[in-house]
Amino acid sequence: RNARLRWPDVEFEIRNVAVQGTSAVRGVTGALEELDADPRVDVIIIARGGGAFEDLLPFSDESLIRAVAAAQTPVVSAIGHENDQPLLDHVADLRASTPTDAGKRVVPDLVEERANVARARVVLDRAVIQFLDREQAALDSIRSRPVLDQPEGMILVREEDVDRLRERSLRTVLHRSEREQETIRQMKHRVRALSPQETLSRGYAVVMTQDGGVVKDSAQVKVQDTLAIRLALGEVTAAVTQTSQRQPGDSAT
Known part of the structure; x- marks a missing residue:
């Protein structure tokens, strides 16, 4: 009754045996072994409601003590005595002062x-x-964090970097282009200064025979030959009326 007050669903498997006299040891040992073999049994309580010292002697019997020690199921000794302690108290897994105390200690309180x-x-x-x-x-x-709170901030920073790099690239290209253009202008000036046309522009002329050969020496022509004279602008045709020889280093006349 006390155990069910603590836990209403508790179940008991009771074995009523003699707890004193000559048959007590055999009866208690048999019940112990039977309950120990039942897998549904969680704990075995060996209980008696007290008694005289002589009445408690079966619970100090060697065969019972060995059976309790060999049991696989936890055993509680609840003999219900105060002054005398049978050997069962020392072998059992738990000693309770009374059967009621054993019920309280093995059954949880709901x-x-x-x-x-x-x-x-x-x-x-x-x-x-x-x-x-x-x-x-x-x-x-x-x-x-800024990268998550303002994810566009990273894009703006990269956009500024791209704009800055693009402006730098444009300035570099323009500067390089201007420098190369200046180089080309200088080369044009040098080429023009060395070109035959520039020489003609300074007042020189190119004298050629009828077959297109350039006259470098007066010995190449004779009187009455027709020569083509190329000027800076246009050509003229001239007839040779006189030839003369001039040594290198002589001044022209």
């Missing part, structure tokens, strides 16, 4: 268990809330 569950739930809820708060704080910290 009210207490519900209170434990409620406390565990509070602790679990608090742990979950703290975990969520911590993770939310970490997420907020990540989201507050």
Whole structure:
């Protein structure tokens, strides 16, 4: 009754045997072995409601003591005595002062268990809330970083870099182009200065025979030959009326 008050769904498998006299050892040992072999049994309580010292002698019997020591199921000794302690108390897994005390110690209290569950739930809820708060704080910290809070900022910075590099490239190209154009102008001037046309522009002329040969020596022509004279602008035709020889170094006349 006391056990069911603590836990209404508790189940008992009771073996009524003699707990004193010559048959007590055999009866208790047989019940112990039978319950120990039942997989449904969680704990075995060997109980007696007290008695005289002589009445408790079966619970110090060697064969019973060895059977309790060999049992695979936990055994509770609840002989119900105060002054005398049979050897069973020293071999059992737990000693209870009375059978009622044994029932209380092996059967959980439903009210207490519900209170434990409620406390565990509070602790679990608090742990979950703290975990969520911590993770939310970490997420907020990540989201507050400039790269996530203002993702366009990185693009704007790169855009400024691109504009700056583009302007630098344009200035470099323009400068290089102007420098190359100046180089081309200088080369044009040099080429023009060395060209036959520039020589003709300074007043010189090119004298050629009828077959297109350039006259370099007066010995190449004779009187009455027709010569073509190329000027800076146009050509003239002339007839040779006189020839003369001039040595290198003589001044022209």
